[in-house]
Amino acid sequence: MRYHVANSLSEAVEMLAAEAGTAKVLAGGTDLLVQMKSGALVPDLLVDIKALEGMRDIVPEGGGYRIGAAVSGAQMGEHAGLRALWPGVVEAAGLIGSTQVQGRATIVGNLCNGSPAADSVPALIAAGAIARVVGPDGTREMRVADIPAGPGRTTLEKADIVDSVFLPARPARAGDAYLRFIPRTEMDIAVASAAVNLTLDAEGAVESALVVLGAVAPTAIMAYDAGTALVGSRLEPSALEQCAAACSAACNPIDDKRGTAAFRRQVVGVMAKRAARIAFERAGESL
Amino acid sequence: MKKIHVSLTVNGDAVDYLCEPQETLLDALRDHLNLTGAKEGCGTGDCGACSVTVDGRLISSCLMLAAEAGGVAVETVEGMANGAELHPLQRHILDGAALQCGVCTPGILVAAKALLAQNPDPSETEIRYWLAGNLCRCTGYDKIIRAVQSAAAEMRGEA
Numbered sequence: 156m157r158y159h160v161a162n163s164l165s166e167a168v169e170m171l172a173a174e175a176g177t178a179k180v181l182a183g184g185t186d187l188l189v190q191m192k193s194g195a196l197v198p199d200l201l202v203d204i205k206a207l208e209g210m211r212d213i214v215p216e217g218g219g220y221r222i223g224a225a226v227s228g229a230q231m232g233e234h235a236g237l238r239a240l241w242p243g244v245v246e247a248a249g250l251i252g253s254t255q256v257q258g259r260a261t262i263v264g265n266l267c268n269g270s271p272a273a274d275s276v277p278a279l280i281a282a283g284a285i286a287r288v289v290g291p292d293g294t295r296e297m298r299v300a301d302i303p304a305g306p307g308r309t310t311l312e313k314a315d316i317v318d319s320v321f322l323p324a325r326p327a328r329a330g331d332a333y334l335r336f337i338p339r340t341e342m343d344i345a346v347a348s349a350a351v352n353l354t355l356d357a358e359g360a361v362e363s364a365l366v367v368l369g370a371v372a373p374t375a376i377m378a379y380d381a382g383t384a385l386v387g388s389r390l391e392p393s394a395l396e397q398c399a400a401a402c403s404a405a406c407n408p409i410d411d412k413r414g415t416a417a418f419r420r421q422v423v424g425v426m427a428k429r430a431a432r433i434a435f436e437r438a439g440e441s442l
Numbered sequence: 443m444k445k446i447h448v449s450l451t452v453n454g455d456a457v458d459y460l461c462e463p464q465e466t467l468l469d470a471l472r473d474h475l476n477l478t479g480a481k482e483g484c485g486t487g488d489c490g491a492c493s494v495t496v497d498g499r500l501i502s503s504c505l506m507l508a509a510e511a512g513g514v515a516v517e518t519v520e521g522m523a524n525g526a527e528l529h530p531l532q533r534h535i536l537d538g539a540a541l542q543c544g545v546c547t548p549g550i551l552v553a554a555k556a557l558l559a560q561n562p563d564p565s566e567t568e569i570r571y572w573l574a575g576n577l578c579r580c581t582g583y584d585k586i587i588r589a590v591q592s593a594a595a596e597m598r599g600e601a
Contacts, residue, residue: 158446158463158509181507188505189486191464201463203510229499253575254553256487258501341574342488 172314183259218324224263243331247278272370277350303374330437349427371406378405399424453521461508470508479519490576493549519548534593542580
């Protein structure tokens with residue numbers, strides 16, 4: 156294996172494209188090194204991009220924030236402006252691993268690793284986050300929602316590098332939240348999870364709602380009907396029950412050692428209801 | 443395979459080593475710099491026994507390549523005592539018998555020091571969450587948490 160510190164993004168893309176064997180981008184490395192040690196991944200080339208300009212920065216842009224590919228979860232949690240604008244995204248990123256893992260793990264890595272249980276991905280999709288992708292044909296923007304393709308798979312090509320994720324501006328009366336079920340309090344992988352992003356109208360009713368589910372399908376999935384169920388409501392019990400039922404209907408979970416499909420189908424709705432309440436309160440309304 | 447030359451500081455000292463591309467920072471600390479305080483418990487970032495700080499940030503040294511460490515400042519458990527004088531965390535862990543086999547202890551010391559650097563007065567809950575990635579199979583954690591609390595109180599000048 157060769158290890159190369161990239162001098163520019165275009166050089167990194169060229170090296171990835173030119174590598175005949177397995178080439179990987181290294182930023183935080185908290186998934187990559189584990190896969191290398193287990194033998195699941197035997198790269199011929201690692202291209203380290205984290206020394207490049209902007210990779211470790213959270214930069215205000217158009218009322219939102221651009222988060223570089225090497226920004227750690229810990230760094231996001233310490234950023235007061237980001238926490239205030241997208242608290243659900245920050246709390247989702249903050250759930251990835253231990254304090255030690257938080258010191259290195261990145262949301263771009265979480266996305267590119269392709270786990271259906273990735274904590275930050277549902278929150279990013281619910282937020283309408285846009286990934287900036289640099290590839291052999293130049294730079295393009297992709298919705299984060301369009302990147303996961305299945306367990307361990309993405310729609311990115313071999314020489315594509317996600318250099319940042321953009322979180323847009325949002326109206327004043329808006330809030331987001333992310334919750335996951337794990338059988339303990341820390342240090343685990345989601346059995347089922349839900350991200351909710353709400354915008355309220357002047358009267359305090361839900362104007363728009365996005366509900367995205369994690370760990371209950373081959374990728375994070377948008378539960379459109381679950382969002383629709385909340386629109387026009389003030390999260391009355393009937394609206395929340397409809398939302399939960401729509402989550403259960405939208406998901407396509409598996410049985411595994413973490414939980415049964417039936418359990419996941421039920422609990423994902425509970426997560427969505429609770430996350431919706433938190434998002435509602437963050438948007439400035441009390442329940 | 444060509445080895446990679448890396449220069450960095452460890453516990454304030456300028457050091458360098460030659461490493462293979464697949465070696466971790468933990469390998470380099472233990473095998474090239476003979477600093478065996480950080481331990482390999484799991485090698486997959488789950489147990490915290492290899493905790494060190496890099497540029498002040500707590501990380502698992504098993505999840506960072508040795509080649510990535512050029513120019514960084516690493517702090518390990520070996521840098522905690524001031525000569526023969528133990529760091530308050532070390533003293534309270536010893537006095538409180540907050541260890542048995544000791545494999546987790548260097549990582550817990552480094553992690554707890556990083557916590558107190560940013561939060562001198564953490565609640566018990568904050569300490570438990572912060573140290574959730576430092577597994578101890580001997581003590582049941584209570585003595586560790588109490589040692590961190592009493593060291594923190596001493597460092598705040600309250601004890």
